[in-house]
Amino acid sequence: MGVPRVSRGAGFGGGGGMRAFCREAVWPRVSVVIRCKDERPWLERALRLVAEQDYEGEVEIVLVDSGSRDGTRELPLPPGARWLDMKPEDFSYGASLNLGCRQAKGDILVLLSAHCFPLSKAWLRALVAPFSQEGVGLVHGRQVGDLRLDPSEAAELETLYPQQDRRGGTSFSDANAAIPRALFEACPFDEQLPIGEEAPLVQYALSKGFEIHYSAAAAVEHGHPADPPSLWRRSFREGWVLENHHYRGRRSYSLAHFAYRLLGRTLRGAPRTLVLQGFSGLLRKLRLDALRLRARHQGARAAQGGHPCSAEPPSGLRPLSPPPPRSYAIPDGPPFCLAPTPEGEARVRADLERIAARLRAELPQLRALWLAGGFGRGEGLLEAGHPPNDYDLELLVARPVAPDLLASLSRELARDCQVTWVDLEAHNLRQLRQLCAHSQYGYDLAHGARLLWSACGRPPALLPAPRLPFVEAEKILCARIWAMLYAWPPAQPDPRRAHWQLVKACLALADARLIEAGLYRSHLREKQKMLDTLPQTPGESKAYTWAFAQRLGDPHQPCPLGWSQLRDLYLETWAALASRQRGLPIDSPEALARTFPGIGRRDPIGRLVRALSPRRDRERSEGLRAGILLLARLDPEAADPGSQEEAHKLRNAYLSEKLRTLEESFPLLAP
CATH class of the missing domain: 3.30.460.10 (Beta Polymerase, domain 2)
Incomplete structure (x- = not known):
């Protein structure tokens, strides 16, 4: 994918074009700037998740510490990370970001709060990729709250940050964001504001014709501990800044308005809080909502009166104890094992x-x-x-x-x-x-x-179908090709695992027969009873009897069929099932392989699996055909040692290159 790289020395002066960028087929150099103080428990996890990102370009991590005393500086740093020091008396959110961004070397500056945790390894790519679009000047990502820490904040974040991308508007948060270096150099963060230090930067970018892109895929988990004094300070500053720089006297802070907003905030997210934490958690959410609104209103009134942003909490404000964890134990029921001990x-x-x-x-x-x-x-x-x-x-x-x-x-x-x-x-x-x-x-x-x-105390109704479509039989057999290939002799790295893969391959044949006949059952003993009602060849009877004995009886009974016989039975049974369903003469592995390029197009649950591109469709068809033909070629009883060695090499190459393709292309259930 071609993404923009910032041209050093390019400016943002005037016009609506993105003159600071040029398109190149490389990912730009990125600096992740994290500000922190006494956040060791959160920073350790955040650093690990940032270091695990799948990003092709160069990445550095700049940590700005403003006087930590909890051992934060003792954390081991991933490659490409370094510390910057800031005096506590010089700290403001804007000053901390300015220091980190000025010392960073990247063309794209990624801003991340120390208690924000990326939810996927594609987070960094999702933040940087939108800059390839013309006119994008700022990018910020989704923030997901933690209901266990603060259900009120989690419900608010869900409203502010939807699951769909959007472009335009004025909403922007630097807790999880990316900006070009050239834009930062033209307009640094405000070092005087207690919060909302990104506001002047946003106004400047919009005035130059650039737009804000919201990337839902660049999601992080963002949660603050529900500590009332800290919550008070944070909410007071929010109210002060919003009144000073946004509402400017246009909003009421009466008691009726307070009650109205409190009711709305409490109802938002109340069902999930009740499910996860019970009534004690719901009452805790109500107290946190009231505390947050009270602090915001007082901050707004202080701004209206021209008072400074003094966010000291009132005396007597005690920490809220977290709700007790809801007890959990596995419900009593039948044994988990066939032979329980x-x-x-x-x-x-x-x-x-x-x-x-x-x-x-x-x-x-x-x-x-x-x-x-x-x-x-x-x-x-x-x-x-x-x-x-x-x-x-x-x-x-x-x-x-x-x-x-x-x-x-x-x-x-x-x-x-x-x-x-x-x-x-x-x-x-x-x-x-x-x-x-x-x-x-x-x-x-x-x-x-x-x-x-x-969560509701009873199992949801799932309403299964009485009869499964035949395509499910094909999926089972496709997924079990690799089991036969793994179990093929002569060299077995794990004989025990190879043994059980053969058992599963035989059970897959039995499942396919039952699905075709409309007699499929979930439990092994019921499957065995249904199979007894179907006509079977002597080879099928031996294979099924042996496979069920491994699961229901003696797990150490040797297989009555040789590997070549078992392989031939697998291919013959599969070809017979496909012949009957398609009305085609499928009498060889080559003919069997030719019948599967279109598998999936008649799949009745195709709407539920992810859409496959033509290239992906070709790859899975080629992988399946190669697996069928290779399985037919492997013969452990071949007299020629040269051909045996060559077949062994082909088998190992197939397993290493095609196994993942088969497993991804033919899952029993794709998310």
Whole structure:
């Protein structure tokens, strides 16, 4: 993507054109300026998230410290970060930003508050990219509040910062913003204002014909601790500045106006506060709303009377204790495992309680949580001496969750629980209901998942379909190609994992047969009963019997079929299913590969998966065809060592280059 680079020495004098920029096929050099004082707990997290950004250009981090005493300066700095010192008596928000921006070396100056946390690794790109548009002079990003810290502030931020981009207007905040160096040099921040130091800069940019761009993708979590003295000072300064520089006597501060605004602020965000924190949290929100409005009104009256911005809180203002955390425990129910033991059940329960508590703490938008997969159906497998392999969880959310945040939570939860992976899928209620009506994932969620928590105390109605479309069978088989390739001998880095991949591949064949016949069920024993009603070849019967025995009986029984037989059965069964559905003579792996370039176009849930570009469609089709043909070529019993070695190299190359394409192109459920 071509983005603008600021030309050094270019000015902003007059006209509506963006003469300070020139288009180049590179990302400009960026300086992230962070002002801080005694903010170690927040700054450590902010620095880590900034350092993890996916940005192709050069990035430096400039930290302006104005006398921290809490060990902030002892934090380890990421590469490209440096400290600047400022005397506490010289501090103002504008002076701090001016010092950092003057010492920064970047062409684009990114301004970030120390208690703002980027919600994705694309945050920095989303702030810089709008400068490629003609006429954009200032960019600021979305701010999402933290309901756990201050529900009143979170509701206000949601109103001020929508989820759609916009251009124009006068609204701008330097807590999460980007400006060109040339614009800053033409008009620095105001060092006299107690807050709102960006106002003169905004007025100057607008007077020169530039526009403000709001980037919803450049989202940060911005929350202040609900400490009443600090809240009073901040709100008093806001009221003083707004009256002096915006309202100028045009607004009433009567008791009736106070009551009217208090009612509006309390109702805004009240349902979510009640769900997450109960009545105690709602009462706390009411007190914070009243305190914030009272301080703003007093600040405005001080400005009307010509008094200085003295924001000292009244005596006797005590800190509010945070609401007690709502107790949480996994509801009692059937065992999680097929062969339950007290130790195994306790292990799974402890892991799930840890996961649920973390998700409820990290995701204020969470509304319900299900445990899916084997443990959700009560068919989990815990081998002696081995931890659980993974946990599959579905999240019902009120608003979207950043993919990077979900991925980060998955990794951290897997590490905390000492499992291979924790799979998190997040969707809203409309998406879940549509998925349940058309997809295997939704069917299993409705019939074979365990509700761990619900904000309303009861499971939402999902209404699954009685019969799944055949395209779901194709998706299952497509997703399992890599399982067969991974399990192919002779060299196995993880024989145990390869064994279970073969088991899953055979179960995928069984699922595809059941979906085609309209007999699909979520639970293994019910699947086994339904399969007994279908005609089976001797090879299919052996494969199904062995696969179900691994899950329901003896997990160490050897496979009765050789690898070549199992591979041939997989391809033959898949070709037979496709032949019957399409009415085509599919009698070879080559013919099977040719039938799938259009997969997805007849997909009834195609509206729910992200739109695929023609290039992406070609890539996934080519990857699928290559997988089918390579699977057919691999033969562990080949007599020629040279051909065996060559096939092994092809298999490894395929796994390294095509595995991710297959997994992304054929997910059972795309967000």
